[in-house]
Amino acid sequence: MRSDFDKLTVVDLARHYGRRKALSQVNFTCETGEIIGLLGPNGAGKSTLLNILATLISPSLGRVEYGACTAAEGGADVRGRIGMLGHDLFLYPELTARENLVFFAQLYGLPDAPAVADASLARAGLADRGDDLVSGFSRGMRQRVALERALLHEPRLVLLDEPFTGLDQASTAALVARLRERQQAGCILVIATHDLDVADGLLSRAIYLKNGRVVGTDSDSRGLSERYRLAIQ
């Protein structure tokens, strides 16, 4: 596909809200098969950065390059290669799981939306709950549906905002497995998380954010909690 990319480059990125610097001087690169962790305290700018990577917010300074082109140049095609699991899950509670997936599949222009939705439900292990309203699901189940929704169109860049929040052991393990599977498939994954225990061993690289700035990066993914504390000091 013309707009497909295998490298994500963030150059001198900054985002200001009036006088508040939500992000400043953010630089990094990632390539396919990498799982990047955005780690930092609340208000560090992780969500803002993810939203900018998703092209939902435009940067005040700097740019993001998806392969060779920026968000503005790529337009809708670039968006078609990005999938996001937001903190608020992006699901319609008044619709069933299947309806949610079918709707988004149709929105993304995927052929045979019902089949795609069924396949996703199966992968999420919720094939039997497909016709239940999402409002009746537990957090873990909703998360699974939301993740499949984000991955419906097999995006190249997968962005996850606090995906491990409120998940039990089994759900966390399932999520980790799915993410590794995507990593093998050649996706670029960027995860903003607080959950250092899970991130430990999962991430190829960690980027520490504090007050909107990058205060350190790490490629060694062991002993994350300790190194996080050191970096964020």
Add this chain to the structure above:
Amino acid sequence: MRKLNPLFIGLSAVMLGIAPWIINAAPYESTMGLVQKVFYFHFPAAILFLVASLICGVASAMFLFGKKASADGWAIAAAELGLVFGSLTLVTGPLWARKAWGVWWVWDPRLTSSLLLFMIFSAYLLLRRYGGPGSDKLGAGMALFGMANVPFIYVSVNVWRTLHPQTSVVPTLPTDMGVPLWFCFAAFSMLFAALLNLRARLEHQRARVEALYLAEDEA
């Protein structure tokens, strides 16, 4: 442009100062008598009100579609001045109506249209004030709609009011554009231009200060 501002303000202050005497010396209009003289203030104010709305609309379009950040300063300046000159129009109009017809408001088409436009400006400024971050873009969008409405407002209010014909409170364009009218027009226009300039500059300076502040502790 900037050098002219003090000149404009000074000149217009002087001119408005002697305006009462010039207006007094002007001939009485045959049908309406003394009251008609409110017109020398009312008419320029109304025209400049329209000009302000035009500037606001164009600046908003440039900001939203042309992505010119400085255009936003002009848009706010024009909107605020529109409010000022609109108030002037809406105060002098009823003053005239009161003396001529005995009531403050007679739903005259032009005054009613001005009132609606005034409300659109007020809504715009309310949005800018209370819209939170990003309200500059939202305001620009709304301003476009407001300004596109101007011809429609005039047409619909006119047709609405002339269904039951009633003499327009606001007389049509005076056929003799006498000295007093041009005098007041010039004075108000200079005041308008100077204030617009100053207000827009204020916005631009504010944006500059913010940019400097933000660049301050960049390594």
Add this chain to the structure above:
Amino acid sequence: MIGAFLRVAWHVMRKDLTVEVRSKEVLFTTLFFAVSVVLVFSFAIVREGRAPDDVAAGILWVAVSFSGTLAMGRTFERERYNDTLRALLLAPADRPAIYTGKLLGLLALLALVEIVLVPLIGLLFNAPVLAFPGRLAALLALGTLGFAAVGTLFAAMLVRVRSRDTLLPVLLYPITIPVMIAGVRGTAALFQATPDLPMAQFWIGLLIFWDAIFITLALWTFEPVMTE
């Protein structure tokens, strides 16, 4: 291109209507509110059992505009709930297509409300609603379209703004005054003792013109105004 646009709009509209049919919350509350508005205004205006002329048209349109504003707020509130608006914007779909879908959903809702309101007005005020059904329908359709088109844009714009509930009417009403004037005067021309058809025709023409310009404007400005 057009196909994809219409497809997206259609899916968004269907999704909105599915959600609405399930709960019927917005439909019932809007309907009830519209009827309440009619009653309140009737109490205010009807004296000794008789309403002044032309009041039926005015009350009808006031009820449509008030209840429409409420409905708009509610439909976008739903998109705010789980941040699904963000998901919609994230999709590679044409942004104006999303706007169109939401607009169509809103129009379907308001059409249902008006189907109830018009007979009600006819009943309460002895208004000849069946005299010129075609023209009346045209006035209502075009007027509601204009009102809803601007309202959908503004409601979407205000979704992230804190005082969105008060700002929506503040912004919407002054801008849609020509639509209100045209709607009320056109309807009044039809309800008059001696109906003024050319007048009604004039207002219909004005509405067509207004709608064309403002819907185009809305489609143009939706994307720049929604990107943060």
